[in-house]
Amino acid sequence: MNPPIRRLLIDITHTASQDYHTGIQRVVRSLARESLAYSANPETKIECFPVIHIDGRFVHVDRWCAARGYSKSGRSWAAFCQDLVPNWVGTANRLKLNRLGTRIRKLLYPRTIDRFARKVIQRLRPPHVAVNPGTGDVILMPDSWWDLPELFEAIQSAQQNGAIVGAMVHDLIPIRFPEFFDGGMRTKFTPWMQRLVRTVDFILGDAQAGEDDLWRFIQEENAPIERHNVSHVRLGCDIGPVRQVDISKVPGNIRRLFAEREKAPYLMVSTIEVRKNHHYLLDAFELLWQEGVDVSLALVGRVGWKCDDLVARISNHPEVGKRLHFLDNVNDDALNYIYQRSKGFLFSSKAEGFGLPIVEAQHHGLHVFASDIPIFREVAGSGAQFFSLDDPSHLQRQIVAFENEQGWESKPSITVENEPWKAVFPKLVDVVAHLAGNLLEARSASASRAA
Structure with a gap:
């Protein structure tokens, strides 16, 4: 049919x-x-x-657009030609060259050659x-x-x-x-x-x-x-197999921070912005530190928008550089190294369209702790732990239990299959x-x- x-x-x-x-x-x-x-x-x-x-x-x-990975195809063809062909004619007019200079320009690059070159280049690209x-x-x-x-x-x-x-x-x-x-x-x-x-x-x-x-x-x-x-x-999700890390491309401070799994930080990877709810994580970890639980937190991602108060809180925190780490310029090898050696993955976002970082974390064998919103339950499945966004002590208790059980020593249960495109x-x-x-x-x- x-x-x-x-x-x-x-x-x-x-x-x-x-x-x-x-x-x-x-x-x-x-x-x-x-x-x-x-x-x-x-x-x-x-x-x-x-x-x-x-x-x-x-x-x-x-094929021009496809070869560029489907980007910048809407750029005007005139602008593209402008990059390839020097606009000496226009430059001479703008600079108001004297008569001798104009004659030299005409001799080296007459208008007829300029027009011909542009027509040839335009014909290279099919209509x-x-x-x-x-x-x-x-x-x-x-x-x-x-x-x-x-x-x-x-x-x-x-x-x-x-x-x-x-x-x-x-x-x-x-x-x-x-x-x-x-x-x-x-x-x-x-x-x-x-x-x-x-x-x-x-x-x-x-x-x-x-x-x-x-x-x-x-x-x-x-x-x-x-x-x-x-x-x-x-x-x-075209993540591909977990690849071997080129250790020479991993900065020394990251290698030291994630050297031992049992002492490694918990990880969150996302842009620093209000929707990602980093304040909640800081609240939960401050409760842990007040109780004497020796755990650390690593926040990986660039600074976004509407987050000046959050950046100030991180920068001025008494644990920054000790048990609170902000890594904002991480290359691919370093990020893979961090994923493979973190103790667990945290995602406290208030709203997401899908939540690909959760899939990436599970792909790297990390236990996931995620905010209890419908899309995360669908994407992460029953193998993740979910915490209420109303109370940071909920996540605090989950981490205490995870620490007591040394949960990072076991493989996470992945109940949702993510297929390639x-x-x-x-x-x-x-x-x-x-x-x-x-x-x-x-x-x-x-x-x-x-x-």
């Missing part, structure tokens, strides 16, 4: 025009990469490929190939495109031509917890989501918890999307095809009743 769709177009417009490497961009680039690998299979019935929106139309992503989405096509919007309102007009035009449009929304944290963000993000994201749920045909989350929250938001907004058109696909992408295609089939059946039934 043939699928209800013939092409799945994955919009990567925002990611392809930037050079960011945040969580959403990593997801989008993984989808772009796997879509082409999926379509390379001759038995595939649905053609999948990434697209970008440029000059008022959706176009194929060319954009339009996609023209219509009947039989699905456009999936997984990117962070709240800064690109023109895409609403593009997808509505595609819908008028018969295409189905779905969005992949990774979390609603700017709406549920606006205090974690600056005013710019709050004023953009909420109106974007309100318009989104009134425009797209279906919507996907990253996990069951995300799907449930999206459905609550749709109900709150009284949007026209029906419950069976809301689903989720669990994100892939290669295995996840076909599941995404199946979910999208199922949703598209339901939508097409509903449209056909509606048309029959109208007739």
Whole structure:
């Protein structure tokens, strides 16, 4: 039986025009990469490929963009040429060179050569190939495109031509917890989501918890999307095997700090920001130190935003450099070394879209202590321990018990399997095809009743 769709177009417009490497961009680039690998299979019935929106139309992503890892493709071609061809003509005019200087410039680099060189370079890159989405096509919007309102007009035009449009929304944290963000993000994201749920045909989350929250938001907004058109696909995790560390690239202070497992610190890896809730960890460890429990805490990550009070608390803490350690410039080898030698992993975040650091910690064989929020229970499974964010003494008691049992000597129980993107992408295609089939059946039934 043939699928209800013939092409799945994955919009990567925002990611392809930037050079960011945040969580959403990593997801989008993984989808772009796997879509082409999926379509390379001759038995595939649905053609999948990434697209970008440029000059008022959706176009194929060319090999130049793919070769750069799907970044900076939206840069103007004129700017690219400017880098390759020296603009001596313009420079001479700006500097108002004297007549002799102008003659020398014309002799060495006449305008005809300048124009010819630019034309040759432009011809090296093939023109954009339009996609023209219509009947039989699905456009999936997984990117962070709240800064690109023109895409609403593009997808509505595609819908008028018969295409189905779905969005992949990774979390609603700017709406549920606006205090974690600056005013710019709050004023953009909420109106974007309100318009989104009134425009797209279906919507996907990253996990069951995300799907449930999206459905609550749709109900709150009284949007026209029906419950069976809301689903989720669990994100892939391409972590790879635990690799051998090049010890020469691990700074001496880190080697000394994590030299012995039983004396190593507990670890948290995340940006220093209010949402990650580092204050809670400090409160819990201060309780431990007051009781005479000799444990230490290592915070790994760069300083983020709205966290001046937290940075001051860490910097001025009496245990800093003794049993409290802040490591803000850690290379990959050092981070792997830390993961492999920490006593346990802590994640006290108040809200997350997925929680990949938990997966990474379990992958490295660490016991996980995480805040008791729905997404962490789904991602970490029953093998982790969960603490209440209402009371730091809850985590304190868990660590005391873990210390008494020397829990780091045993392997953690991992009850949730995290699959690579290669295995996840076909599941995404199946979910999208199922949703598209339901939508097409509903449209056909509606048309029959109208007739």
